[in-house]
Amino acid sequence: MTLRLVIFDVDGTLVDSQADILASMEAAFAEIGRPAPARTEVLGVVGLSLPGAIARLAGDESDDRLARMVEAYKTSYARLRHQNGAASSPLYDGIRPLLEALHARDDLLLGIATGKSRRGLEALLDTLDLRRFFVTAQCADDHPSKPHPSMLLTCLAETGIDAGRAVMIGDTSFDIDMARAARIRSVGVTWGYHPAPHLSGADRVVEDTAALGRVLDDLLELAT
Structure with a gap:
């Protein structure tokens, strides 16, 4: 596998x-x-x-x-x-079921790359009971700011997974540029903070979590 x-x-x-x-x-x-x-x-x-x-x-x-x-x-x-x-930070509609479904798959690992501080990230993961989903979590305290690829490269190193078998999901041009710098495929989501035209550099752009689940299946099939 x-x-x-x-x-x-x-x-x-x-x-x-x-x-x-x-x-x-x-x-x-x-x-x-x-x-x-x-x-x-x-x-x-x-x-x-x-x-x-x-x-x-x-x-x-x-x-x-x-x-x-x-x-x-x-x-x-x-x-x-x-x-x-x-x-303070409610999950977007459909996110928890999506995480549950991805986490249940034997062929997938999940990670985080965020501009939040470590303290803020840890508090969020505990408050929303998200910690169990993620095997690697990179934040601003330990890396240069996005779009530098350091966070993504560390995710790859910690999991032992090649860039060609990874996908980055984000709502900003910083996420998409970071993924490109790390040679990782990317999906832009339009429910966040940058308008859709700013996500044009992503491999795919989606408008809801149902579409995100389908697109991930497609991109992961392409992953080598």
Whole structure:
């Protein structure tokens, strides 16, 4: 039996965390006395590491002010997660059944590649009872920001699976560019934070989890 690896992004792909992201970015900008950027601008940087995302949104602020913003964001996000529990980052419709079905297959392993911090990822996996699905989970604390391929290359190394037998699933151009850099096939999902035209570089683009399941079957058949 030939094992294959399916790697998921988290925010905007598995869970909808935009309410807490937007509120926490507002807290980050309030820390330095500035209004937060528009919703589309904030969601446009989801997937990057937090320091990189804030630096891109805040422009030419000093390193000290950027560091204050990062800490304000982290404090706000942790408070909201503690306050709201699973409601902070609900799973998208159809995601849990999809994970259950993929996890039940003997020929598949599942992984994560996310711009979240390790603390945030671990809390999410525990709160939503997702930890059991994934054999490898890479995050921003341990790697360069997407679209650098480090997270995906580590997923491959930890599982012993070649790039040709892996698929990356994400909702942003950063995910698709990361997959291309790692020579991994990719699927873009349109229910997340980047508009569909930004996903044009993916091997496939899908609009719902039912379609995602079918496309994965097709791509995994092609995996060698």
